[in-house]
Amino acid sequence: MKDKENTKRKLVLAVGKIIKEEGFTNLKISRIAKIAEVDRKLIYRYFGSLDYLVEAYILENDYWMVFRDQMKEMLLNKEFAGSEDMIIEILQNQFKFFSSQKDMQRLILWELSVKSPLMRSIHNTRESMGQEFLELADPHFADGKVNFRAIAALLVGGIYYTILHTLNNGGNFAGIDLNTESGKENILKAIGQIVGWAYKEA
Template structure:
């Protein structure tokens, strides 16, 4: 009985392991191409060659090249990391209307994007051409952002502090500062974020802007 069980187990688990191994190879190939060649290198033949896999497996496991790329981007995208635990985060930070969470998200995003070479290329792709896949991913980020704003918006009601506009400027600033520094290595406003001291200045300022924003809203509500 034990021998029969072991034989069945081997034959059923083997294909599953092979499938996951091949899926991972294809996903890793997408990342390597984005990092070294940019999004224009994401053709079916190039991906299959990098993965050392039959290109038919792309369609078998992901249905299309676009869905393979989407799977890769979603597993690497910073904002996707919040998708599963978003309601828990909201509950945990209700006490101060997401003030601490807002700082943490911005600082973590800055640190993540600074190191994530593939995602730097993905953001460049998003802003350089009209693309349905990139639009879907951007829209998914917006949906997640709206969930987080449900936590922060009440703090800013009946004030002239526009938390959404401020967050847009901060997040956009993070993207631009990192892309600028990584593209040509130059400073911005005399700050070099390729150096630890420059990175810390940005982190401190992100926290400071969030602090000012919440304090201003709080003070305005006191005067009502």
């Protein structure tokens, strides 16, 4: 059993190494097995297919997967006075996480550029997790005056796009240099302000 778990860990780590250094296009069974230094047949034995191995890696590393349990613990411990503070924390952490994780940046680019049942499955899993936390805000916006889900969609999409755009086209976006700490702080502050305005307007 220990050997099996060690082998699975080697394979998952090999996937991460390839994504970070070479991108998703080089995720081939033979390449992964070579880097993991294991027989390629073990990929099928332990994961069933390449897609399920890649999915195992993504489930361990995607923001919404990584912080799901942590966020639930925050709720149980009542670390936030209300849903506003919690939502701000979630979105600001998403910006910090995504701006520092090259493999997750490449994942989103891959999602946007190919039609793939695997990527659709990952998207749906991520979406269901996001729903759990949007439901925290629903009671505050029950009268329909403010559609907070639409605001959250723009914020999440904006976080992805801003980081991906500056990643490939330099650090500046709307005159803000995201390669600097002050630039990142400006974005984090704006996320908090937008959520705050929505809550006040409602």
